[in-house]
Amino acid sequence: MSQIDSILGLPDLAILAVDRKKDIHVWAKPHTRPHCLHCGASVLRVKATCERTLKHTRQGNQVLVLHLSVPKYHCKACGRYFRHRFAGIRPRLRCTEAYRLEVFEAHDGGVSQRKLQLTHRIGTATVERWYQSQIGQRISELSGRSCPQVMGIDEHFFTRKKGYATTLVDLKNHKVFDVVLGRSEPSLRGYLGRLTGKDLVRVVVMDLSETYRSIARQYFPNAQIVADRFHVVRLVNHHFLKLWQLQDPLGRKDRGLLSLMRRHEWKLQPDQRLSLDRYLQQWPVLHALYRAKQRLMRLLLVKTVNAKKAKQLLPRFLALLEQFEHSPAKTLAATLKDWIEPIVGMWRFSRSNGITEGFHTKMEMLSRRAFGFRNFENYRMRVLAQCGWNGIINRV
Ligand SMILES: [Zn+2]
Structure with missing residues (x-):
């Protein structure tokens, strides 16, 4: 990676020109020629080149606009065509992945859609769409993890139509593990059945509710039940x-x-x-x-x-x-x-469901700020986004 590449955060680019006006314009092309995507041959002919314009991360308070020359290759060995692929840039999008992450983190940190519209020059609907897609991706990553060692379990009110929901809290790390609609064994059966690492749970903290006690005995065999x-x-x-x-x-x-x-x-x-x-x-x-x-x-x-x-x-x-x-x-x-x-x-123990009660207050506020949720999945997504992890996506 050259020095300019490390500043841009995009590997394998040859910079052709830079112009700093209202935006910073960078003209670039691929530094190296790839192997054929289909057969792996190295002899390629450039058939045509087109230009892609993308927004990239802001440098200071200026948006960086990338003008990429994108070659279309013809493989002499297998006769097929393909376009150059850049790392960190998805096909057809008009911005880089880094830019989407930047907008996500700013919005998650409290910068409004209106403000981001001005600073990043994208529509408010786009901010919302990017936010949702990042959250969705993160939550699908989170859903594969195993149960926490010390778990708090409690119920809270969702809506009058759908009734109560159950909160599972990771008391050791002060994070909401998950929220599930329903508070009875039959309505939680499907979810609890799918859960991985149930035998890792050592302690379950709960109020004096018979339903949750029987659930804990049935699904978390190695856990000690502790009253809240x-x-x-x-x-x-x-x-x-x-x-x-x-x-x-x-x-x-x-x-x-x-x-x-x-x-x-x-x-x-x-x-x-x-x-x-x-x-x-x-x-x-x-x-x-x-x-x-x-x-x-x-x-x-x-x-x-x-x-x-x-x-x-x-x-x-x-x-x-x-x-x-x-x-x-x-x-x-x-x-x-x-x-x-x-x-x-x-x-x-010193842990109690005070943490869970605290999260319930936070969840109530989330719900109020959205003027209530009708769809439980949207609610769950928002709860996990705000109470389930710190909102920072680690780049690989
Ligand atoms: Zn080929």
Whole structure:
């Protein structure tokens, strides 16, 4: 590759002339003569030459216009004809691949179609078409990869017509792995069946949903199911507030009190604690429940402990559940007992589906910005483009 070739990024060109005006015009022709495309013979005759005009990457703020002389060869050995092929330039297009990539990256980075129309002198529809085609290509590349080691699974709302979708998140790399329409086993069966590397998944983080648990057991045999801390804490809080309402229907109406009850005990200021204590004195059953709930919360918030420590914590947790079983919080105790393994699994990890919830917010915004999606494939494409990889295409 000559020096000028490396600047242009196009190999094997002989530069004939350069003229710098409003655009930079470069006249070039092939540096070497190829072998016959059909038979490989080296004796070729140039039958005719035509000129192709292409846009190439911008140099500074000027568009580079390439005027390529394209020979048409006649092979003396096999008698057939063919046109010269250039690396990095596809047949019939009026710009180079590098130019398309440049537009894609700029548009992906937030430069509007209108602005690109002015700087790159292409239509807005062309920007959209190039963007879609790059994304499509990238997503077809991504679809062949294998499952992540640590996976988060959760549902989110798509449209009223099509219902819910399931999000699979690579929690280790903070990327959306995929979104699939549906949230039941039958609607996910086809997708999960096709997925490669299911046995590579070591941990699946999920909320306390029976469907996802059975899916994880069925499709990810080597994975440990871990409960999602956010959802477990929310469940406990929800149950506790309901019990409170049963005990004292009026108390919950007091907003100040509600805020105190919701908070973790150790986050209360001394005066707040005092006023809460004063209230709880009047309701002995509620008081006992409150104490037990705080102890439960402390246990649920344990994270990244080793196996030995987890083993020490387990009897305390079981005793607490036993206590709950003989209290008005029976149903809560039953749910927690049903999910005891995933909850205990939670202690060993710090990862939670907070990342997944974050992506759900981002996906909602994507959807709003597009004024909603009707076609799920388009939605999936956009989600993977924005949350599935960093938007940079590595050139080979
Ligand atoms: Zn030939």
